Amino acid sequence: MDKEQARQRIAELREEIHYHNYRYYVLDQPVISDAEYDRMFRQLEELEARFPDLITPDSPTQRVGAPPREELGTVVHRVPLLSLQSIYSEEEMRHFVETAIAEAGEEVTFVAEPKYDGLAVNLTYEGGILTVAATRGDGFTGEDITDNVRTIKTVPLKLLAEDGEPLPEVVEIRGEIYIPVAAFRELNRRREEAGEPLFANPRNAAAGSVRQLDSAITAARPLNIYVYGVGAVSGYEFSSEWEVLQTLRRWGFRVDECNVLCRSSAECLEFYHSLAQQREQLPYEIDGVVFKVNELAAQQKLGTRTRSPRWAVAYKFPARQETTRIRDIIVSVGRMGALTPVALLEPVQIGGAMVQRASLHNQDEIDRKDIRIGDTVIIERAGDVIPHVVKVVTERRTGAERKFRLPDTCPVCGTEVLRTEGDPIVHCPNIDCPAQLRGRIEHFASRRAMDIEGLGEKLVVQLVASNLVRHLPDIYDLTVPQLTCLERMGEKSAQNLLKALEASKQTTLARFLYALSIVHVGEYVARLLAEHFGALSAVEQASYDELVAIAGIGPEIANSILHFFSQERNRQIVRELLDKGIQIRQEEAAAATLAGKTFVFTGVLSSFTREEATAQVERRGGRVTSSVSSRTDYVVVGENPGSKYQRAQELGVTVIGEEEFRELIESS
């Protein structure tokens, strides 16, 4: 790269970085990942190092951050809060340690501590009393958040002094305000319940909470703090960082127990790797490890660069968020027919793993985040969860991006999909869809469906992989010789399976309907259908009006049933199953044993919903009302009954529990 090219690239980088500083610090709405920001910053630093005469005072490398927001007052830090140089490799770690030892002497040691992913703050204590709390801001000037910080219970308003121990006249204490991971989840859960927007991550939640204009809001947030250093100090002497930490703890601050003192790069690396391993289990979020030269005299010798001290580094963990591009969006069909849009990404390393796909969950999610094919997006990977799209970087749009709609037909079998009002999940209803074969067989064989003992997940995988079963009805054609060819399948187990298959052919309509895994038709709805229609052919031919007339069956369920039986392939599979010898016992409609009886429910029943219980009563000719009167025959009492229970006792109405209710229903 020649100088002219460098000049141009430097200008581009500065403009980008200024913009992202603003988004990150002022608006608290970053549009790129931290890793990408760091990369741009390092590229700019490298270019400026190669062409020092291109450095200008307005370069982002010449100051730390961005101006504070104007609504909060500003505070000038007595000693600037420098940012730390970030490093990413063991080689850089060793280089840091070796340089420090070479320049400051063999006896240098290093304090290692977690690099918290929170909000850096500067707390000023005068005469032992908290007088000012400020954000880091641009490192020189921060925002005045004193009132807000005072609400954090782990911040001492007054330093503790044992036995008349002298306190500094003035001391600036540096720390990080954060929200613990568990408290963050709880906070978001409550916000979701209240219909409020969710925080993207604990750091954003902490930053947003600390910078509130109303400290009452801050007080209600689960903020906490760890402190790790001092800035300006007068009237007190420290000789090492380790001494600082011990003293801060004595003064009443939270200082992390896991901090250690290292004597070599090997010890530093060991701590780094052990913390990286514990990362997912820690109660707070961290994004690396900070190493500081311990002895203050050595720090003095090493000195400071424009932007960061030479006696400390932040060794970052591999990023868990990255920026990449969506090449295409495909649709995967789940084992029970759910269509899930999946983004195919330009491959990107996130936290040590190559990521090429991200789940987009459903159409609602795509619409809400306005995700388009060709978009540049921020991808996040947490734990073992499938990576997901955090947000679209709309600033990178070129106009060539294309919107995406889930198709109207299944991409695997071509069947028209089922869309349900109020449910963002779209389903392929085809019982013979190849993508669903395994899931459908497992469900068909499950205990509460056809109850085929021995036909579990592992065997189903083998049967499908070996092509012994290509369609659901094939399970009834299996033979002992075929089965014994499979791994871990002896003659005896094979015979037992065939017996179980044979036994399953005697079944009830409710079980058979449930076994077909029709979307929205669970056990209870299957029972309703069976009791109402009595015969499979009647269910197949039922109209929308007939279906919704049944108590407990709404438009969504009715549509799903109609859609299922409108598919020729589904009707054919059902016929094939019956041809294999499945006998459906006729079920008689429930007798009107409760005719003329009036029921009232109060409290929560454990094995029925209120609707189910009501439907059971009505099907037997009874009536359910909402208030107790002398004409009420039964009051059914569940957990935490209300005033109806009292009223029933006053009126002398028969009170029964859930068990007695169940007996009443089942005996009729």
Ligand SMILES: [Zn+2]
């Ligand atoms: Zn399909």
